[in-house]
Amino acid sequence: MLDFKILKCPSCGSSVVETENEELAECSHCGSKLLLKSKNNPTRVFPYSRLIVSLLVLILVGGVLGFYFIQQNKNDSPIVTRIKLPKIGVPNVNFNLPKINSKAITITKGDLTQKRTTETPKVSIVRQVQGKTIIGGLYWIVTIRNDSKQTVFRPGVIVSLFDESNKRIEEQKGWAKIIHLEPGMQTEVLVYVANPPKVNYKHEIKGMGSLSSYLKADQQNIEVVEFIVKPKNNSKINVEIIGDVKNTHDFQVDFIRVVAIAKDQQGNTIGLADSFVSNSSLNPNEQSGFKINAGTFVTKPPDSWSLLAFGKKHRDKL
Numbered sequence: 001m002l003d004f005k006i007l008k009c010p011s012c013g014s015s016v017v018e019t020e021n022e023e024l025a026e027c028s029h030c031g032s033k034l035l036l037k038s039k040n041n042p043t044r045v046f047p048y049s050r051l052i053v054s055l056l057v058l059i060l061v062g063g064v065l066g067f068y069f070i071q072q073n074k075n076d077s078p079i080v081t082r083i084k085l086p087k088i089g090v091p092n093v094n095f096n097l098p099k100i101n102s103k104a105i106t107i108t109k110g111d112l113t114q115k116r117t118t119e120t121p122k123v124s125i126v127r128q129v130q131g132k133t134i135i136g137g138l139y140w141i142v143t144i145r146n147d148s149k150q151t152v153f154r155p156g157v158i159v160s161l162f163d164e165s166n167k168r169i170e171e172q173k174g175w176a177k178i179i180h181l182e183p184g185m186q187t188e189v190l191v192y193v194a195n196p197p198k199v200n201y202k203h204e205i206k207g208m209g210s211l212s213s214y215l216k217a218d219q220q221n222i223e224v225v226e227f228i229v230k231p232k233n234n235s236k237i238n239v240e241i242i243g244d245v246k247n248t249h250d251f252q253v254d255f256i257r258v259v260a261i262a263k264d265q266q267g268n269t270i271g272l273a274d275s276f277v278s279n280s281s282l283n284p285n286e287q288s289g290f291k292i293n294a295g296t297f298v299t300k301p302p303d304s305w306s307l308l309a310f311g312k313k314h315r316d317k318l
Contacts, residue, residue, distance in 0.1 A: 122147040123155055123207025126186060129270055130203075131299040138196035139297055142174070142189045143269050144207050146181040152209035153217075155181045159191045160204045169197050173208075177259050177274060178310070179217045181209070188261060190272045190297055222256050222309040223248050225287065229305055237302075238295030241273070245290060245309045247282035254281045256311035258290050262302035271298030281314065 009027035127143040140159055146152045154175060161170035174191035181187055191205075227243025241260050247253050255276065262271030273294035282288055294305075 119148065119150065119211060121150075121152045121209040121211050123152060123157075123181075123209045125157070125205055125207055127268055128205060129268070129299050131297065133296060136196070138193040140174075140191045140203075140205065141269055141272055141297065141299070142191065142205055143186055144176070144181075144189055145186045146183055146209070148209075148211065149183055150211050151183065152181045152211060154179060155187065155189070155207070155209040157189050157191060158206050158208055159193070160206075161193075161197060161201045162204065163197070163199055163201055169199075169201060177257065179219045188269050188272055192297075218313045219310050220249060220253050220313050222246070222253060222282075222311055224258065224307045224309050227305075227307055232293075232295070235295065237271075237298045237300070238293075241292040241294055241305065241307070243290060243307070244287050245277055245282075246287045247284055247311075249313075250284050252281055252283050252314035253311040254314050256280075256282060256288070256309055258292060258307055258309045260292050260294055261306045261308075262294070262298050263304045263306060264300070265303045270300055271295075271302055273297065277309070282311075 124145045124147045125142060126145050129141050131139055131141070133139065140157075142157045144155060144157060146155065155178070156173060156175035159170075159172045159174070160168055163169050170193060172191050172193050174189045176187045176189045178187045223246045225244040225246050227241055230240045230242065232238040232240060243258075245256060245258060247256075256279075257274055257276050259272070259274040261269055262273075264270050271294065273292050273296070275290060275292040277288040277290040279286075279288040
């Protein structure tokens with residue numbers, strides 16, 4: 001027995017319905033189009049249902065991928081071993097400080113009652129000569145004199161350079177090798193400017209120093225026994241000065257320096273050079289040799305050379 005149903009139009013209720021194909025029919029009374037159900041054409045899923053299904057699928061896929069990466073990173077992570085460090089205590093340290101028995105740092109009552117002078121040191125410029133090195137440097141050899149009534153400590157000069165508009169463009173200081181300059185005494189100072197200005201300039205030189213006794217150094221004169229002057233490469237300016245010094249004091253002298261002063265026919269200073277002796281320290285009556293290479297700071301061929309040497313009195317270790 002065949003199973004069939006009589007189709008009725010949902011619009012007008014007429015049962016006169018003509019089938020156009022397997023999926024579509026038409027009412028002969030009112031002309032309405034009817035959609036037929038079949039096994040090959042299931043009912044359409046509502047659009048929101050598809051969206052929900054898609055979201056569920058994405059969530060499921062994302063959860064699977066996340067779990068996979070977590071497991072992967074977990075497997076690749078390094079093995080960490082925890083080490084329990086022992087407790088470290090602070091050791092007891094005993095400091096063995098040496099005793100200081102130096103008279104050099106002892107403050108006496110005389111130091112406390114000594115009146116500080118308010119006088120300004122007067123260091124005068126006696127003579128000056130200017131020269132250039134072979135590499136383009138600029139230097140001055142300045143003879144200064146202490147015209148103060150007291151000893152001047154660390155005497156020297158200040159060289160200032162000014163351009164055509166009187167603007168200061170360079171400033172350089174230089175100190176004498178003699179640390180303390182007695183009243184009326186003269187000495188020489190070398191001031192060197194490695195990179196002089198390229199523009200036109202004028203210079204100004206002023207003497208400087210201090211009257212404070214706190215800057216006094218224990219500088220001792222050393223005897224220059226003899227020396228000779230040997231020209232280098234047949235030059236009259238570049239020479240080697242070789243000689244001996246002797247410690248005539250009854251105590252050890254350290255850091256002995258020899259200063260060579262070039263003079264012209266009138267006795268004016270035209271060059272300077274210096275060097276330490278070969279032995280860093282000399283006991284009483286001991287001698288040491290020295291050699292000075294001169295010529296870098298000599299303005300012209302000298303007529304004569306004069307030498308002086310000095311060092312510091314040895315002090316016991318603290």
